[in-house]
Amino acid sequence: MNSKVAQFLLSVLLLLHSLVASARLTTPPLPDFSGHDLAPLSVADDTAELATFGDAIDNVVIGGVPKGARVVVVVFSDEPEGGYIGIVDRSNNGVIWILYEGKLPLGLYELEVIGGKLSARHKNQSTWTDISLLHGLGYDLSSIQKVLEHWECTHSDLDGLTVAAIEARFAPINQALFASVESDSRFVPGDSEGIAWLRQRLDDRKALTVLHPERGRRAYGALTRHVAGSAAVMLTTGLGTGTDVSPEAAYLYLSAPTVSPRKAPSVRPRTQRSTLRTQAAQDLSKNNLKHLAKHLEQFRMLDPTMELGDIIRLGDAIMSDSASLASRAGAKNQFFQAVVDVGGESVLVRVVLNRVGKMNSVHIRPE
Amino acid sequence: MEIAWTIDYTGEPIDPDDVLGSIFLRSTDGEIVDTCVYLVDWFVVLIDGLLALRGGESLQTDLVSEPDPVVFLAAEGAAKVTYRGVSLTVCVSDLERAIRDSGRRLLDFVSSRSRTGTSLETWARMAEFLGSPGALKAE
Numbered sequence: 001m002n003s004k005v006a007q008f009l010l011s012v013l014l015l016l017h018s019l020v021a022s023a024r025l026t027t028p029p030l031p032d033f034s035g036h037d038l039a040p041l042s043v044a045d046d047t048a049e050l051a052t053f054g055d056a057i058d059n060v061v062i063g064g065v066p067k068g069a070r071v072v073v074v075v076f077s078d079e080p081e082g083g084y085i086g087i088v089d090r091s092n093n094g095v096i097w098i099l100y101e102g103k104l105p106l107g108l109y110e111l112e113v114i115g116g117k118l119s120a121r122h123k124n125q126s127t128w129t130d131i132s133l134l135h136g137l138g139y140d141l142s143s144i145q146k147v148l149e150h151w152e153c154t155h156s157d158l159d160g161l162t163v164a165a166i167e168a169r170f171a172p173i174n175q176a177l178f179a180s181v182e183s184d185s186r187f188v189p190g191d192s193e194g195i196a197w198l199r200q201r202l203d204d205r206k207a208l209t210v211l212h213p214e215r216g217r218r219a220y221g222a223l224t225r226h227v228a229g230s231a232a233v234m235l236t237t238g239l240g241t242g243t244d245v246s247p248e249a250a251y252l253y254l255s256a257p258t259v260s261p262r263k264a265p266s267v268r269p270r271t272q273r274s275t276l277r278t279q280a281a282q283d284l285s286k287n288n289l290k291h292l293a294k295h296l297e298q299f300r301m302l303d304p305t306m307e308l309g310d311i312i313r314l315g316d317a318i319m320s321d322s323a324s325l326a327s328r329a330g331a332k333n334q335f336f337q338a339v340v341d342v343g344g345e346s347v348l349v350r351v352v353l354n355r356v357g358k359m360n361s362v363h364i365r366p367e
Numbered sequence: 368m369e370i371a372w373t374i375d376y377t378g379e380p381i382d383p384d385d386v387l388g389s390i391f392l393r394s395t396d397g398e399i400v401d402t403c404v405y406l407v408d409w410f411v412v413l414i415d416g417l418l419a420l421r422g423g424e425s426l427q428t429d430l431v432s433e434p435d436p437v438v439f440l441a442a443e444g445a446a447k448v449t450y451r452g453v454s455l456t457v458c459v460s461d462l463e464r465a466i467r468d469s470g471r472r473l474l475d476f477v478s479s480r481s482r483t484g485t486s487l488e489t490w491a492r493m494a495e496f497l498g499s500p501g502a503l504k505a506e
Binding site: 287290291294333335350354355361364 | 375405
């Protein structure tokens, strides 16, 4: 009788074992996220955002784990306001950057959506901490849940490394990567200057921070974030061995908007700093200012001393002359254009107003 | 053909007149990415370009708030969309589907998140296009 019971229990155990084994083998296929609002966010390449969120970048710890061939890389900062989480979305060949509110110690965390909230759990702890997504990011919790459902986050050999350590580890890879990017036709010819700048900055961080500590630190933070992300993608995808994410694709996706002469921070020592803020500037939204700043580098290529306030003042001056009105009647956006002198060169500058008459773009028109 | 967008976070409520973000146009042969742009400008240009292509016309359009034009080149079989030196080969019907899918999501997002909620005059042309499939003529 005892023997029959033991035999029965053994068969049950074997059945359970085979069920578990088969469950492991039937991992759902990678979903196609195209069409979902899962495109990566662009907060990471914005130096204004980094003023708030990027200062602790040197202490960011990266961790990532492939489940099968799939990858999640999670990046947390320990800033009091919140930090970034990066999830590598291989279906988009990129990283989804999530900005969260809350305080988490440095480390690698698992992410789950629990009770309708995004929660994080340190790999060595059993308790979950709710974190909130900052509003206005263009996608919702259910989209993130779709990603999390198909990936598992545990620690990997990147776990516990600081960005600085990862940089050192991936320096040879990054150098090779930049070489491949240089010959990539997807970069416009002028961008070779941007690549050279990037390489120089990576090689000579001290020069950047000494010459312009604040700007250098923030810009370097953005750069490091992109490069570290690329390196993590490369590592976990086996440097293109049989995967559909090439290092070039990862790099281009993460860095292309950043690696540009227009985005490169000026390291020129300044003799004076313009703090001009006009009435118009005070009325402008953060979005307006951010977009104006985007085109600032156009002007700086002609006059490196120009600041955002100078651009706004120039826009005000052009708008004040009704003869400069260049948009047609009834156009969605009114705009003014005038030929002005910038750094000794005559250029056509356009000033665009939004529906309620706020300046939302000032840029140099191509010849 | 896929069109995706993201919203730039500024800490302020969404202002429907100045929705800033990034746009991603992906086709089998490449990707056009433009960051820190007024998304409505891009969608208006895409709609104008689509309408031109539908009529078999090529079009060079002005993004208004950006210095570089977007060029829509009509051709037999497949059209081309070019921006800042990057060209995508697109099927016109795929382009239309992508504009409608992505545009609808954006309009819904802006409507639901904007501070003023209903003040969407800036988005009128896009709303008209999305509401009137096939009935709109190029401006």
